[in-house]
Amino acid sequence: MQYNWFTAQKIDAQTFAISEYKHWEETHCYLLCGIEKAVLIDTGLGVANIKKVVEKLTDLPVTVITTHAHWDHIGGHKYFPNFAVHEAEVSWISEQFPIPLQVIKKNLTLKPCDFPVDFCLDDYKIFKGNPTSVLHDGDLIDLGNRTLQVIHTPGHSPGHCCFYEQDRGWLYSGDLIYKGCLYAFYPTTDPQLFYNSVKRVQKYKISRILPAHHQLNIPVSMIDEIEDAFEQIKNSGKLIQGNGLFEFGDFQIHI
Numbered sequence: 665m666q667y668n669w670f671t672a673q674k675i676d677a678q679t680f681a682i683s684e685y686k687h688w689e690e691t692h693c694y695l696l697c698g699i700e701k702a703v704l705i706d707t708g709l710g711v712a713n714i715k716k717v718v719e720k721l722t723d724l725p726v727t728v729i730t731t732h733a734h735w736d737h738i739g740g741h742k743y744f745p746n747f748a749v750h751e752a753e754v755s756w757i758s759e760q761f762p763i764p765l766q767v768i769k770k771n772l773t774l775k776p777c778d779f780p781v782d783f784c785l786d787d788y789k790i791f792k793g794n795p796t797s798v799l800h801d802g803d804l805i806d807l808g809n810r811t812l813q814v815i816h817t818p819g820h821s822p823g824h825c826c827f828y829e830q831d832r833g834w835l836y837s838g839d840l841i842y843k844g845c846l847y848a849f850y851p852t853t854d855p856q857l858f859y860n861s862v863k864r865v866q867k868y869k870i871s872r873i874l875p876a877h878h879q880l881n882i883p884v885s886m887i888d889e890i891e892d893a894f895e896q897i898k899n900s901g902k903l904i905q906g907n908g909l910f911e912f913g914d915f916q917i918h919i
Contacts, residue, residue: 669712688775698807710739731838732824748797750823819858833871842875845916859894
């Protein structure tokens with residue numbers, strides 16, 4: 665289903681991926697509908713109104729939950745009164761994001777893009793607001809006959825979270841697992857914690873990964889492949905920021 669800037673894809677009768685394929689980051693957000701309410705995992709870049717898409721897919725009250733407070737995942741938070749972020753990134757979203765706006769704008773326009781006609785780069789801002797709830801490791805989010813578990817997976821950012829749906833065996837992996845370049849080179853990243861977080865999610869019974877970027881259908885085996893890649897880097901003594909880009913076929917790790 666195409667909604668101008670966004671593409672919506674049905675994962676199952678209660679789950680939708682809302683994607684920004686027109687932008688080079690190809691960000692995915694996920695709408696999960698329960699009996700009583702729905703959650704939207706991330707809100708994308710904020711260059712178009714994602715709420716208009718959500719309203720076409722569900723009539724349930726929607727709360728936004730955040731994998732992490734980077735610009736490409738919180739841009740549409742401005743359209744939703746209720747949103748949650750991990751405790752380690754409350755200050756990022758409510759006070760001051762640690763990367764300058766000009767750097768974000770440069771990243772936003774890194775590759776040619778047919779932005780929506782009403783989008784103005786000069787007016788683009790990093791979302792700022794006070795979360796209505798705070799996420800902690802192990803929290804359970806009950807939608808009514810559907811439950812998500814918060815897994816704190818720092819490394820890409822201090823408060824990065826994956827969300828695990830045990831009944832389905834689904835892992836909403838954020839920026840921890842996807843096909844593409846995994847980033848651990850920013851000053852706010854930590855390559856060792858990233859590696860530890862990948863090892864942590866290996867322990868869960870996962871039947872499907874729902875990533876935050878690029879190819880939507882990726883094999884569960886990518887978790888082991890990424891863990892092995894980090895182990896190789898660590899064994900070579902290079903799991904330290906500033907060592908550059910490491911190529912592993914379907915993905916890269918930038919440290």
